[in-house]
Amino acid sequence: MSGDHGHGPSTPASAELESIKRPLAYGPVQGDLALVEEALAEASEIDSSPLAGMLSLVLTAGGKRLRPALVLLAGQFGSYPVRKLTLLAAAIELLHTASLVHDDVIDGAELRRGHPTVNTCYRNSTTVMLGDYLFAHSAYLVTQTDNIRVVSLFARTLMFMARGEIGQDMSAYSLSQEPISYLRHIGDKTASLFATATEGGSILAGCPQEHVAALRHYGYNLGMAFQIVDDILDFNGDEWELGKPAGSDLEQGTLTLPALLYLRRQPGENRISTFLAERHPEALAEAIAAVRGSGVLMEAQQVAQKYCRRALRALEILPPTPARHTLAELTDHVLQRQS
Amino acid sequence: MSGDHGHGPSTPASAELESIKRPLAYGPVQGDLALVEEALAEASEIDSSPLAGMLSLVLTAGGKRLRPALVLLAGQFGSYPVRKLTLLAAAIELLHTASLVHDDVIDGAELRRGHPTVNTCYRNSTTVMLGDYLFAHSAYLVTQTDNIRVVSLFARTLMFMARGEIGQDMSAYSLSQEPISYLRHIGDKTASLFATATEGGSILAGCPQEHVAALRHYGYNLGMAFQIVDDILDFNGDEWELGKPAGSDLEQGTLTLPALLYLRRQPGENRISTFLAERHPEALAEAIAAVRGSGVLMEAQQVAQKYCRRALRALEILPPTPARHTLAELTDHVLQRQS
Numbered sequence: 100m101s102g103d104h105g106h107g108p109s110t111p112a113s114a115e116l117e118s119i120k121r122p123l124a125y126g127p128v129q130g131d132l133a134l135v136e137e138a139l140a141e142a143s144e145i146d147s148s149p150l151a152g153m154l155s156l157v158l159t160a161g162g163k164r165l166r167p168a169l170v171l172l173a174g175q176f177g178s179y180p181v182r183k184l185t186l187l188a189a190a191i192e193l194l195h196t197a198s199l200v201h202d203d204v205i206d207g208a209e210l211r212r213g214h215p216t217v218n219t220c221y222r223n224s225t226t227v228m229l230g231d232y233l234f235a236h237s238a239y240l241v242t243q244t245d246n247i248r249v250v251s252l253f254a255r256t257l258m259f260m261a262r263g264e265i266g267q268d269m270s271a272y273s274l275s276q277e278p279i280s281y282l283r284h285i286g287d288k289t290a291s292l293f294a295t296a297t298e299g300g301s302i303l304a305g306c307p308q309e310h311v312a313a314l315r316h317y318g319y320n321l322g323m324a325f326q327i328v329d330d331i332l333d334f335n336g337d338e339w340e341l342g343k344p345a346g347s348d349l350e351q352g353t354l355t356l357p358a359l360l361y362l363r364r365q366p367g368e369n370r371i372s373t374f375l376a377e378r379h380p381e382a383l384a385e386a387i388a389a390v391r392g393s394g395v396l397m398e399a400q401q402v403a404q405k406y407c408r409r410a411l412r413a414l415e416i417l418p419p420t421p422a423r424h425t426l427a428e429l430t431d432h433v434l435q436r437q438s
Numbered sequence: 439m440s441g442d443h444g445h446g447p448s449t450p451a452s453a454e455l456e457s458i459k460r461p462l463a464y465g466p467v468q469g470d471l472a473l474v475e476e477a478l479a480e481a482s483e484i485d486s487s488p489l490a491g492m493l494s495l496v497l498t499a500g501g502k503r504l505r506p507a508l509v510l511l512a513g514q515f516g517s518y519p520v521r522k523l524t525l526l527a528a529a530i531e532l533l534h535t536a537s538l539v540h541d542d543v544i545d546g547a548e549l550r551r552g553h554p555t556v557n558t559c560y561r562n563s564t565t566v567m568l569g570d571y572l573f574a575h576s577a578y579l580v581t582q583t584d585n586i587r588v589v590s591l592f593a594r595t596l597m598f599m600a601r602g603e604i605g606q607d608m609s610a611y612s613l614s615q616e617p618i619s620y621l622r623h624i625g626d627k628t629a630s631l632f633a634t635a636t637e638g639g640s641i642l643a644g645c646p647q648e649h650v651a652a653l654r655h656y657g658y659n660l661g662m663a664f665q666i667v668d669d670i671l672d673f674n675g676d677e678w679e680l681g682k683p684a685g686s687d688l689e690q691g692t693l694t695l696p697a698l699l700y701l702r703r704q705p706g707e708n709r710i711s712t713f714l715a716e717r718h719p720e721a722l723a724e725a726i727a728a729v730r731g732s733g734v735l736m737e738a739q740q741v742a743q744k745y746c747r748r749a750l751r752a753l754e755i756l757p758p759t760p761a762r763h764t765l766a767e768l769t770d771h772v773l774q775r776q777s
Contacts, residue, residue, distance in 0.1 A: 145601075149604065149605075149608045150601060150604055150605075153604075198570075201566050201567070201570060224603075224607050225604055225607045225608065227540050227566060227569075228540070228600045228603040228604045228607060229600070229604065230566075230570075231537075231540060231569075231573070231596065231599070231600040231603075232597060232600035232601060232604065234570070234573055234596070235593055235594075235595075235596035235597040235599075235600055236593075236597055238577055238592075238593035238596065239590065239593035239594055239597060241593075242586060242589050242590035242593050243590070245586055247581060247584055247586055247589070250581050250586070250589055251578065251581035251582070253577075254574055254577035254578035254580075254581050255574075255578055257570065257573070257574035257577065258571060258574040258575055258578060260570070260574075261567050261568075261570040261571035261574055262484075262489060262571060264567040264570075265488065265489055265492075265564055265567045265568065265571065266488075266489075268563050268564045268567060269488045269564065
């Protein structure tokens with residue numbers, strides 16, 4: 100029942116209360132995250148008033164700022180050029196926000212982090228363009244690092260993210276998907292941005308190439324675990340904590356790891372295939388209950404743990420600094436998070 | 439009746455037949471446009487098969503490649519580094535294509551250049567992500583120029599384009615708009631990309647700063663004229679030539695220069711205000727006919743001519759080369775185009 104790193108039970112729903120209450124701590128870079136907040140606030144201070152209002156709506160909606168923290172933590176293994184790191188950190192958070200905005204258009208989602216989504220306040224077309232503006236602004240921030248290698252890495256990451264979303268979208272409602280294709284899609288759409296956070300931060304800090312590679316590897320595997328836990332929470336999480344209704348992936352026809360593991364256990368007709376055929380709310384509720392009761396959430400959590408072990412192994416060649424300690428701790432936070 | 443540059447009648451509908459039939463000629467860079475086509479074809483050659491199909495649908499749908507030609511022509515005023523210019527030219531065409539793809543999602547458009555739009559073949563969500571992929575790929579191509587100044591210019595241009603689209607979108611159906619706000623929106627959404635084509639090409643070619651500024655000024659003003667003519671054609675053009683139905687801007691509630699000039703001539707209740715209130719197809723047809731019959735299309739064409747004169751004046755400080763001659767000729771093509 101216990102997780103691999105001695106951090107308590109392995110399913111999020113049963114995680115110990117104190118770990119839920121403990122805020123995410125980013126160790127040596129905690130203070131400098133205020134600089135990232137400043138950069139994000141600046142990004143919404145533009146003269147065009149309707150756009151400014153929309154930007155402040157999406158940029159002040161909160162969030163754990165995990166990706167920016169990863170940039171700063173990776174920078175700690177080199178010269179820690181705080182201004183350039185702040186620019187990259189803000190750019191990565193903007194890129195992440197842009198992808199959420201475009202996701203929300205697509206899903207017709209009404210809540211994100213408990214706040215109304217942009218597309219419930221504005222029409223769809225405006226929301227698409229707001230996402231484009233955020234993409235552009237993120238790219239502009241990253242060019243201000245003056246590091247063409249990082250800019251290029253950033254642009255390729257956006258390609259991967261879009262490719263992952265398209266791949267996931269094209270396979271919606273398809274019962275013949277394999278878990279391997281799910282893993283490829285989340286690698287593109289989520290883990291690639293985590294990897295770019297740690298790789299980009301270490302490049303800006305002038306780290307030696309083997310440290311850059313190790314930090315990239317850490318980020319990628321942490322991102323895989325993060326997305327798998329996210330997909331577990333969509334079945335198992337508290338709606339109030341999540342700020343969105345449960346089962347929203349399945350409702351959209353998106354088959355995430357728990358659903359695919361359930362389908363492997365229940366070949367032929369089952370609650371998920373029934374829902375995908377009928378698409379009624381009652382069938383959705385029954386499918387969610389079937390997944391919860393089947394034990395596949397635990398199985399999915401073990402896959403997330405496997406990625407966290409890989410992330411921890413990647414850290415081994417790095418010097419044992421407070422930043423490395425914090426990165427190691429983050430694997431626990433990712434596995435235990437409730438929202 | 440005659441245009442200011444001795445290039446025949448000033449409204450597109452009455453342009454001489456030979457100018458319609460004459461293909462766009464890009465003078466000294468005509469041959470090198472094949473390199474841009476190769477780069478665009480390469481951009482759609484990726485392993486992921488559904489994405490590859492979508493990319494080839496949007497990238498081989500044709501188009502005049504005017505923006506890529508501007509990059510190459512601007513490069514002729516300096517060292518003409520053909521590989522870097524080709525990368526920027528392809529990037530700018532990809533960025534333009536991305537914005538068309540996102541436009542098509544928004545408008546629910548069914549035809550673009552006479553071909554079905556992507557979003558009639560794929561669902562909206564996939565189309566949004568395809569646009570994102572194209573943005574990303576364009577940014578990646580431009581990073582391959584290794585010129586951070588050009589990359590930064592490119593990112594800022596995307597910000598302007600999104601801001602212009604948002605501004606236009608937020609003022610849809612509003613009768614209180616002034617032509618000045620229309621000009622600001624098209625400056626952002628269209629002219630900024632033309633300006634970046636000529637400015638970026640001249641930066642890559644190592645032109646002196648006063649030539650860079652002149653070429654930027656030329657591109658910006660040509661882009662303004664281009665968009666105004668585009669908006670005239672939406673009222674006046676041949677549906678078969680345009681590959682889309684007439685009056686589609688007004689149908690979407692977008693008030694372009696002809697509509698705003700008409701509203702200024704007809705304050706109070708008029709055919710446009712009636713259409714915006716009723717939104718019936720018959721009211722749309724009557725509004726289009728009223729605009730056509732009012733003389734405002736000629737007035738709008740004169741505004742386009744004014745921008746072309748500014749573009750021509752910007753060229754005066756440049757050496758009198760074949761490239762400059764071609765840029766001057768392009769102002770005629772823009773004013774006389776039928777589609």
